[in-house]
Structures are given as structure tokens and as C-alpha cells.
Amino acid sequence: MRSAALFGLVFAGYLAVAVVLWWHAWSTHPTTVTTCGCGDTSLFLWFLEWPAYALAHGHNPFYSTALFHPGGINLLANTSVLAIGIPLAPVTWLFGPVATLNVASTLGPALSALSMFWLLRRWVAWTPAAFIGGLVFGFSPFVFVNLAGAHLMTGILVLLPLMVACLDELLVRQRRRPLLTGAFLGLLVTVQFFLSTEVLALVVLCAVAALVLLIASALRHPGHLAARAPHAGRGLLAALAVAAVFLAYPVWFALEGPAHLSGLVWPTIEPGHGGITLGNLWHLRFMTALRGEMQATGGYEGPALPDPEYLGAGMIAVLVAGVVAWRRDRRLWFFGALGLVAVVLSLGSQGYWTPWRILAHVPLIQNIISGRFAVITSLCVAVMVAIIVGHTHDWVRTRARRMAAARSGPSSRLRPGRHAPARFGARTWAGTLGTGLALAVAAVAVVPMAGALAGNVPLTTRTVSLPRWFTAVAPHLPPGQVVLAYPAPFALQQSAEGWQAVDSLRFAMVGGSGPGSIAQRAGEERAGQEVIAAASFSLVGPPKATAANIDAVRQALTGWGVTLLVVPNPSSLPRYERGTNPASALGLFTMVLGRRPQYQAGAWVWTDVGALSPRRSISADDFAGCTTTQSLASSSSAVPDCVMAASRRTS
Numbered sequence: 001m002r003s004a005a006l007f008g009l010v011f012a013g014y015l016a017v018a019v020v021l022w023w024h025a026w027s028t029h030p031t032t033v034t035t036c037g038c039g040d041t042s043l044f045l046w047f048l049e050w051p052a053y054a055l056a057h058g059h060n061p062f063y064s065t066a067l068f069h070p071g072g073i074n075l076l077a078n079t080s081v082l083a084i085g086i087p088l089a090p091v092t093w094l095f096g097p098v099a100t101l102n103v104a105s106t107l108g109p110a111l112s113a114l115s116m117f118w119l120l121r122r123w124v125a126w127t128p129a130a131f132i133g134g135l136v137f138g139f140s141p142f143v144f145v146n147l148a149g150a151h152l153m154t155g156i157l158v159l160l161p162l163m164v165a166c167l168d169e170l171l172v173r174q175r176r177r178p179l180l181t182g183a184f185l186g187l188l189v190t191v192q193f194f195l196s197t198e199v200l201a202l203v204v205l206c207a208v209a210a211l212v213l214l215i216a217s218a219l220r221h222p223g224h225l226a227a228r229a230p231h232a233g234r235g236l237l238a239a240l241a242v243a244a245v246f247l248a249y250p251v252w253f254a255l256e257g258p259a260h261l262s263g264l265v266w267p268t269i270e271p272g273h274g275g276i277t278l279g280n281l282w283h284l285r286f287m288t289a290l291r292g293e294m295q296a297t298g299g300y301e302g303p304a305l306p307d308p309e310y311l312g313a314g315m316i317a318v319l320v321a322g323v324v325a326w327r328r329d330r331r332l333w334f335f336g337a338l339g340l341v342a343v344v345l346s347l348g349s350q351g352y353w354t355p356w357r358i359l360a361h362v363p364l365i366q367n368i369i370s371g372r373f374a375v376i377t378s379l380c381v382a383v384m385v386a387i388i389v390g391h392t393h394d395w396v397r398t399r400a401r402r403m404a405a406a407r408s409g410p411s412s413r414l415r416p417g418r419h420a421p422a423r424f425g426a427r428t429w430a431g432t433l434g435t436g437l438a439l440a441v442a443a444v445a446v447v448p449m450a451g452a453l454a455g456n457v458p459l460t461t462r463t464v465s466l467p468r469w470f471t472a473v474a475p476h477l478p479p480g481q482v483v484l485a486y487p488a489p490f491a492l493q494q495s496a497e498g499w500q501a502v503d504s505l506r507f508a509m510v511g512g513s514g515p516g517s518i519a520q521r522a523g524e525e526r527a528g529q530e531v532i533a534a535a536s537f538s539l540v541g542p543p544k545a546t547a548a549n550i551d552a553v554r555q556a557l558t559g560w561g562v563t564l565l566v567v568p569n570p571s572s573l574p575r576y577e578r579g580t581n582p583a584s585a586l587g588l589f590t591m592v593l594g595r596r597p598q599y600q601a602g603a604w605v606w607t608d609v610g611a612l613s614p615r616r617s618i619s620a621d622d623f624a625g626c627t628t629t630q631s632l633a634s635s636s637s638a639v640p641d642c643v644m645a646a647s648r649r650t651s
Contacts, residue, residue, distance in 0.1 A: 048085045052085065052089040076194075112138040166184060190246040201364065272360050389445075395434075464498060464502065488532050491536040614649050
């Protein structure tokens with residue numbers, strides 16, 4: 001079969017798996033249905049909408065004040081996946097960000113698997129073995145779990161096998177011109193920067209470890225090492241030069257540009273957090289605690305997902321047995337050692353010594369979520385299992401042919417015509433036996449992993465539902481409007497970002513999720529942000545309508561330049577979009593603004609927020625009595641009327 005036809009057929013197979021994975025979206029309404037219009041999914045809807053909007057309106061795709069108004073958001077300092085949003089901008093223009101997210105989530109694993117298949121064809125002669133390796137890499141539990149949470153930056157890994165191929169060419173094969181190969185590697189590094197700086201950092205760290213392993217292996221032949229060093233050096237310098245040229249400004253913008261993030265990206269979390277549990281590599285556990293959190297705050301709404309680092313006892317047994325059986329294959333030793341390095345790095349901070357005791361103090365590196373070294377582990381596992389399955393097929397087939405030839409004896413040379421059918425039957429039998437045993441080995445490795453994911457196939461999806469105000473009124477707002485929506489995305493409930501993205505960014509919005517929402521970065525508005533965040537989501541109940549809280553929110557609204565405050569009626573919204581206590585929030589905002597809202601298109605709306613009315617005060621008992629669930633349900637004006645009647649002016 002010709003190469004192009006083969007790769008087309010293989011990609012069709014991977015794409016079919018991806019479509020099955022996302023069947024609930026593609027079989028219904030892919031422009032309105034995805035995992036959820038909440039949680040990190042909403043943030044990535046915004047990240048996919050912004051580059052399309054920026055290109056259409058001539059704005060800087062690296063920076064926006066449409067979120068976190070007025071300070072804005074530095075997209076290069078966040079997980080903005082511009083390498084996806086920019087190429088898919090036509091999809092966003094035509095069908096909206098939900099469709100773009102579904103396209104990226106479907107094509108991503110299929111292309112990642114195809115990229116690995118292409119790499120494995122360099123090392124594995126038997127096509128099904130390379131196909132299985134691509135499947136293991138593109139649809140690993142790590143990829144599966146990240147895509148379920150819309151983490152495109154870690155769920156789409158198409159560039160990693162291509163980088164490995166370039167390094168293989170520069171350091172080992174050395175058949176092509178080093179400058180050309182190095183330049184291509186530099187371009188891959190550039191694109192990966194715009195896809196995920198975190199994964200790029202993981203790749204660089206593990207590439208250094210790989211280089212050390214190769215040098216250590218080559219020290220037995222110093223002359224051979226010295227002969228190869230100039231070729232490798234020229235290629236690596238070319239890669240560095242190309243990446244430096246293309247990334248000089250973006251790297252500066254990420255580190256020092258407007259709204260950049262200094263120091264720890266998540267200052268509230270200890271460096272080295274998110275490390276794996278070693279036993280989870282072979283013992284299947286499900287993230288039940290994370291599932292509870294997601295169902296409380298929004299995110300993936302399906303059954304509990306397996307731990308992303310899970311490989312399964314079958315996979316580990318096949319890898320160990322394969323290394324022992326084909327111990328002369330240095331590729332197995334190399335990728336096995338590199339995989340173990342990645343596992344050690346993925347442990348993060350533990351009660352015992354791990355490398356993170358050192359890495360936790362290295363700038364930028366300390367921001368890596370250590371468990372994401374599973375990216376490299378899954379790559380090494382995919383390569384190893386493909387090589388082992390390929391070896392099994394070739395070895396069994398060769399042994400079977402030899403046995404058949406031995407049985408036929410020397411008489412076959414005298415009467416070849418008579419024995420030709422027998423020899424043909426022997427070849428067929430040998431091929432069938434080799435294929436069967438190789439697939440059996442693959443099944444031992446892959447079936448436990450597939451079984452862990454089966455309970456979530458197809459992935460659970462939900463309609464991205466917007467409050468009626470955001471579909472009926474927001475699209476017709478005059479320019480320059482700054483909206484504070486409830487629940488505000490300062491907390492874990494991030495749906496408002498999705499509302500803004502689906503509305504094509506027709507207004508600027510206060511707040512946002514991600515590391516920019518950390519209270520330490522709020523400046524003079526910190527106290528007000530903390531009150532609004534607690535009103536949006538809190539495990540201990542909504543904040544009180546105290547004078548300090550009211551003044552803090554008033555100051556924040558003024559500092560942010562809010563013009564509209566919108567509290568959608570929760571009755572028509574999914575549970576995960578309602579906030580902790582909408583009645584209490586409605587009462588609090590009534591006290592903050594000092595006047596009643598309008599009830600418009602299913603939402604309580606305060607216009608001209610900058611014109612604050614005189615301060616008011618209310619007793620805790622009166623406020624609690626006015627902001628009950630029953631009061632909210634009784635009429636659209638019950639809570640504001642009650643609060644205004646029970647409160648009094650204080651200035």
C-alpha cells in the first residue's frame with residue numbers, strides 16, 4: 001500500500017475512535033453541546049473565541065482587556081492554546097467556540113496518535129504494531145482525562161513525536177542535513193510554545209535527561225561519540241537559533257508584558273503539587289474526590305475518571321517481559337530508562353526525597369504540575385509497546401517458518417513444484433501465528449487500560465446553556481460596556497466566561513478564572529473580589545451584608561469600571577451555574593448599589609453601576625429573612641423590595 005493511502009487509512013481509524021469518544025456531541029448539536037458550559041471548559045471556550053475575535057478586529061492576540069477588565073489578561077502567561085485557536089479561527093467565525101472546542105477535542109487525539117504512528121514507522125516494520133503504539137499514545141488515560149476537562153494544552157500532543165523524530169535524526173541516525181533538521185525542530189518548539197509552555201518545559205527537561213542517557217551509553221565508544229558530536233551540535237544550535245528568533249518577543253511578552261504573572265503562577269499551592277501516587281501506575285483507582293468537586297463547581301459531569309497516570313498491570317508486565325526478551329534492543333533500554341526518569345519526576349513533593357526538592361526552587365520550572373510528566377511516560381510506553389509487539393510478530397513468524405522448513409526436509413529442493421503449495425501454506429500458517437500472538441501481547445497490555453476508560457465512552461456532554469439575558473439583551477449592548485455577572489468567575493464557577501465567549505465578546509467582563517483570579521493579584525480591589533468570590537462559590541455559606549463587605553464591593557465596582565451588574569434568575573439554569581446562594585447575592589448587590597434592579601429577560605440588572613446610591617445598612621436577621629430561597633421564588637421583586645424596606649440609609 002502506498003504511504004499516503006496507508007496514512008490516510010490509519011488516520012481514519014484513529015478519527016473513528018475519536019468520534020466515538022465524542023459521539024454525544026457530534027450526534028446532537030456540536031455547535032452547542034460539549035462536556036459542559038462551565039468549569040475549565042468555559043475558560044477554554046473563551047481562549048478559543050479571543051484569537052478569532054482579535055484577528056477579525058485587528059487586536060493583539062496575546063493580550064485582552066475583555067477579561068479581567070480593566071487590567072486585562074496576558075494570554076501567553078496562561079493556557080491560551082493560541083496554536084489551536086488561531087488555525088481554527090475560521091471554525092469559530094462560522095460556528096462559534098463550542099464547535100471549535102469539539103473539533104479540537106476530536107482531531108487532537110487522532111492527530112497525536114497519527115504523529116506517533118509516523119514516528120514508530122521508523123522503528124517498527126509491522127504496521128499493526130505501530131498502529132497500536134499510536135493508539136496507546138493518542139488515547140492514553142492521561143489524554144482522556146485532560147480532554148474530559150477541556151485541558152487542550154495537555155490533551156493534544158501531536159508535536160511530541162515529531163520532536164522525538166528530529167532528535168533521533170540529529171543524535172542517532174544523522175542521515176539528513178543537520179541545519180535543516182535543526183531548523184524544523186526549532187519551528188516545532190515555537191509552535192509548542194503557543195500550544196503549551198508547560199509541556200514544552202517538560203519536553204526540554206526530559207530531552208536533557210535523554211541526552212545524558214545517550215552520552216552515557218556512547219562513552220563505551222569515545223571515538224564514535226566524537227564523530228557524531230559535530231553533526232548533532234550543528235543541528236541543535238540551528239534549532240536554538242530558529243526558536244530564539246521566533247520566540248524572543250513572545251517569551252518577553254509572557255514574562256514581562258502587560259498583565260504578566262510574576263513568581264509562582266499559583267502562589268497558594270506548594271511547588272511540586274499534583275504528583276502521582278506510584279501505585280496508581282498499576283492499580284486502578286478513580287478520582288471520586290475530584291468528581292465530587294467537579295459536580296459541585298462545574299466541569300466534567302460523567303462518572304468518575306481513572307487516574308491519568310494509570311498504565312495497568314498488563315502494560316507493565318508486557319514492558320518488563322519485552323525488555324528481558326529483547327534485551328539487545330537498545331531502544332527498549334533507552335525509552336525504558338527515560339520513562340523511569342519521567343515517573344520519578346512525576347512524583348512531585350512527597351514525604352520522602354524526590355527531585356522536586358531541587359526543582360521546587362528553580363524559577364519557571366517550579367510552576368510545572370509534576371504529575372504532567374506522565375506525558376513523557378505515555379510517550380515512552382507507546383514506543384516500547386509498539387517495538388515489543390513488532391518483535392513478537394517478527395520472532396514468532398520467523399520461528400514458525402524455520403520449523404516448517406525443517407519439517408519439509410531436503411526433498412523440497414528436488415521437487416519444488418510439488419511442494420510449493422506446502423511452502424505457501426507454511427508461510428500463511430507462520431504469518432497467522434505471528435499475528436495472533438503479537439495481538440495477544442498487545443491485548444494484555446492495552447485491554448486493562450481500555451477497560452479503565454470504557455465507563456466514560458462516549459464522554460458525557462451537556463448543552464452550553466446561556467441565561468436568557470445573555471442571548472436576548474447582551475448581543476445588542478452599546479460599545480464600552482463592562483459587565484459583572486453572577487456567579488462571578490473569580491471562584492471555581494466559571495460559566496460566565498463561556499457566556500461571554502458564545503456572545504462573541506460583545507462586552508468586557510470583570511474577573512476571570514485561572515491564576516489571574518488569585519486574590520493576591522487583585523490589588524486595591526482584593527477585599528471586594530474576595531466578597532464577590534465567596535458570594536459566587538463558598539463551602540461555608542455566602543458572605544454577610546456587613547458594612548465592611550458592602551464598602552469593599554462598592555470600591556471594587558468603582559475600581560473595575562463596572563457599568564452593568566447582572567444576576568440571572570437561577571430557576572432555568574443548570575445546578576452548576578447558579579452560584580452558592582443567588583438570593584443572598586441578589587440581596588447583597590441591592591445593598592451595595594443602594595437601589596432596586598430592573599428585571600429584564602430573566603435577570604436582575606443594575607445599569608449605570610458607577611452612579612452608586614447612598615450607603616445603606618441592614619441587620620443580619622433582616623437580611624437573612626429577606627434572602628431566603630422562598631423569597632427568590634415568590635416573585636422577581638421580592639428580595640430587592642424586602643431588602644430595601646428593611647434597610648436604611650447611612651450616608
